Amino acid sequence: MAEDACMFMVHQTIGSVLCCKCGIPMAPNAANMCVKCLRSEVDITEGLQKHVIIIHCPECDTYLQPPRTWIKAQLESKELLTFCVKRLKNLNKVRLVHAEFLWTEPHSKRIKVKLRVQKEVLNGAILEQAYTVEYVVHEQMCESCSRVQANPDQWVAAVQLRQHVSHRRTFFYLEQLILRHDAAVRAIRIKQMEQGVDFFFANRSHGVKFVEFLGKVVPIRSRHDKQLVSHDIKSNNYNYKYTFSVEICPICREDLICLPSKVAVSLGNLGPLVICTKVSNNIALLDPFTLRHCFLDADQYWRTSFKSLLSSRQLVEYIVLDMEALSSEVNVGGLKYVLADAQVARVSDFGKNDTIFSVRTHLGHLLNPGDYALGYDLYGANSNDIELEKYKGFVLPDAILIKKSYEEKRQRKRGKPRAWKLKSLNMEVDDSAKGGRVDEEKMESEYEKFLRDLEENPELRLNISLYHNKEYQPSEVASTMTDGEEGPTVPLEELLADLDLSDVEAEEDTMRE
Incomplete structure (x- = not known):
């Protein structure tokens, strides 16, 4: 019975109709028009923006989201694509299917985005069409950057970080954590003091966020104060300067401690x-x-x-x-x-x-x-x-x-550059501190001990970014030494490549040649 049913099955065929405009055969649709004629009759992108002006701050690399919000985004990133699409008006009249960047010259001050949209037209027929939106970038500094450029000392929040010990090992380690997590990217100025570091911010919220970061990586206690700078009686506006005093626990790694009896x-x-x-x-x-x-x-x-x-x-x-x-x-x-x-x-x-x-x-x-x-x-x-x-x-x-x-094994390698290096914050040195300028020899000695600790302790390197040192050249003596004679070193697989824009441009020039 099943075989007989298969023999008498009728295959369904889809008929074709002629386009009411040009007369070519096509699959039937609600408008009875081919795709070319339908597009000539209807433009679904009509009324949509094709040219938009956006404001970019060159100092902090942010874009203005009206009225006053500044959004940080890199070129051709997801954040920038989302920002560009949201700036378009009347986009809710169509259905957005796809969006992507089109390549433009990096210095052209133009950003092009290709959009593909759909819309129902003429008796329920759905038409899909692609078009390009050109964004013209106008450079304009944001309020905080313009205030900093006018007066670099015009800060709103200051974080005074202190630790009352006789060395700076904690600050060397904390500096690498700050660099890895970009915690001080909003700081307009960083100043090295006698027993700590001062961070200055143009916004109170940035200072509060930085103090919260410190509390997650080191044991601290903090207090904050504010000072009235100006008061506008007519508009009842107050301007304050905020100071956050942060003290790091004076207990450091490898310290010997006698616990109080209660503790x-x-x-x-x-x-x-x-x-x-x-x-x-x-x-x-x-x-x-x-x-x-x-x-x-x-x-x-x-x-x-x-x-x-x-x-x-x-x-x-x-x-x-x-x-x-x-x-x-x-x-x-x-x-x-x-x-x-x-x-x-x-x-x-x-x-x-x-x-x-x-x-x-x-x-x-x-x-x-x-x-x-x-x-x-x-x-x-x-x-x-x-x-x-x-x-x-x-x-x-x-x-x-x-x-x-490992001091005896390090004697033969003393003075030679390492295969790795660390980055550092752009800090000013306080010359008015007690005793004048910070003793450079003492700083170099403590920094060398910190680098040795990184070599000896793999756990200490977990939260730190180490980079390849281009100046390092392995010597023939070191290559012939056995593992038993060699002191602790940082494995090459833990090192990161330090990207230099000048190197990238030179490589592109050689490829063009």
Whole structure:
């Protein structure tokens, strides 16, 4: 039966009609006209804008969305395409199907967008048509940029960032975070002060947003004040200048801390001697004798603030004579540690005495006999810490090891450029600070230590952008050295290419030739 039904199936055919205008055969439609005749009769783009003027600020690269909103967008980006389409009037009379940019000269001050629209015409027939809209770009500075150009010191909000410590390692790290996230892109001026950095903004909201960013990357506390600049009695308008005072927690990575008794009890009798292993929006503390750890957020720290017993500038170099592991590898806050007993001696004691210290350390996975380590010399240190004196009967260890030292391996590479580099903020230096100009040698030394920390600590490089150094040329001596003799370096796969517009233009010229 099924086969018989298939034999008697009638295939449906679609008939054709003649166009009422030109008479050619075509598929039937509601208007009985071919596409060419239909387009000649009806123009669905009639009444739509073909030429539009847009305002662009060359300083901050933004476009004016009337009446007063400025939108940041790059050329041929999705944001700019959306902005251009929204500027068209009467576009709701048709249905937008597709929109794309047409290529124009970068300096022509013209932006062309090709639109494809549909509309129902003549008895329900749907007609689709493409047309081009030309946008003429007029340059005009926005209000904030014009105010800055008139007077660069005319700021509305200032963020005063401070940290009361004897080094600038935190600011070097924070500078790279700001560059990576473009957090200070709205700053009209950046000034380096004696114990911090000042950021100046043309808008209060930009200052508030920057303070919020700081609170997400470092533990801070802040307060804000405002000062009346002018008052228009007739229109009842007030102009204020806003100042945000931001203080960064004085605890830094690798600091040795003696916890106050109340804090130690609240943390489950941790310590009292602990090491700060990481600082982000919270503080990671580790007991190097038990591998117990905890995390303090900004609110917890500022409720019962404390200071460091010893900082990284007081590290002493030791040589490891013997090492005996006591536990297996433990993962603490994303970092691996092994508890071990070690015998160490100060490098400065060689040839003078035979003093050997037996200490317990959390670096059993890194150190081997013969290695060098940096630690705090509590045997010879004179610490007048009030919190430490409250722990009666507590016996201080002779030394606390903090990290492995690669100073001996770096001696042969000293003075040579690295294969990578960092970018920096465009900062002014305050010459009126106490003591005159900031000591350049001290700054260079601290910056070199920061670069070494980046080489030694892969976790510290996670939130930082490192770029290829074009001036670097590997030497033949370095290429013949084995991996065991080489100090810590940054892998090439972590480096980014630093784009230079002059290089791109030169490459385009060579391609044209």
